[in-house]
Structure formats: structure tokens, C-alpha cells
Amino acid sequence: MKTKLLALLFLAGSAAIAGPRIFFGVGVGYPAPPPVVAYAPAPYAYAAPAPGYTWVSGYYYPAGPRYAWRPGYWARPPYAHSYWVGPRYYGGRYYRGYWRR
Numbered sequence: 001m002k003t004k005l006l007a008l009l010f011l012a013g014s015a016a017i018a019g020p021r022i023f024f025g026v027g028v029g030y031p032a033p034p035p036v037v038a039y040a041p042a043p044y045a046y047a048a049p050a051p052g053y054t055w056v057s058g059y060y061y062p063a064g065p066r067y068a069w070r071p072g073y074w075a076r077p078p079y080a081h082s083y084w085v086g087p088r089y090y091g092g093r094y095y096r097g098y099w100r101r
Contacts, residue, residue, distance in 0.1 A: 049074050056084045062094055 048055075058072040077083070078099050087097040 052076055059087050
């Protein structure tokens with residue numbers, strides 16, 4: 001009987017402490033800036049310049065103390081059945097892109 005009474009008291013007490021919380025916020029300041037819209041052409045919207053060319057997506061590369069953007073371009077693979085592996089930054093190091101069979 002005591003354990004049931006203690007359990008009931010515990011549940012009633014925790015329900016009283018964990019009551020519903022309501023929050024009303026009012027913001028004062030400048031209005032939100034308008035969204036920035038940037039349009040970029042889809043890389044595959046254009047046809048390849050000649051058969052055998054592959055699209056290489058754009059990527060950032062180190063240029064001195066900063067990174068610069070290299071836009072995407074069409075390239076002819078150096079050997080048959082190869083594909084482009086894009087550059088990546090992993091584990092604090094930059095790995096250049098390369099062609100792979």
C-alpha cells in the first residue's frame with residue numbers, strides 16, 4: 001500500500017512541476033532582408049561540344065591564402081572509360097581532382 005501511495009505522490013508531483021509552458025515572443029528591429037536569388041545554368045542543359053567529352057563540375061581550389069572558384073567545363077578524358085573524381089577537403093588536407101579508370 002505504501003509503494004502505491006509513494007508512486008501516486010511522485011507522479012502527481014512531477015505532473016505539477018512539468019506543467020505546460022507557453023511562450024510569446026515579440027521581435028523589434030529591422031525587417032528581414034529579401035531572399036537572394038542566384039540563377040546558374042544547368043550543366044547538362046548544353047550539349048557536349050563533340051562526342052567523347054565529359055562534364056567536369058565546378059569546384060573550389062587553393063589560390064594562395066584563399067580558395068577560388070573554378071566553374072564547370074567540358075573536358076576530354078585522357079584515356080578510354082575514365083571518369084573525373086572531383087577535388088575534396090578531408091581531414092584538414094586538400095586533395096586535388098584526378099581522372100580515374
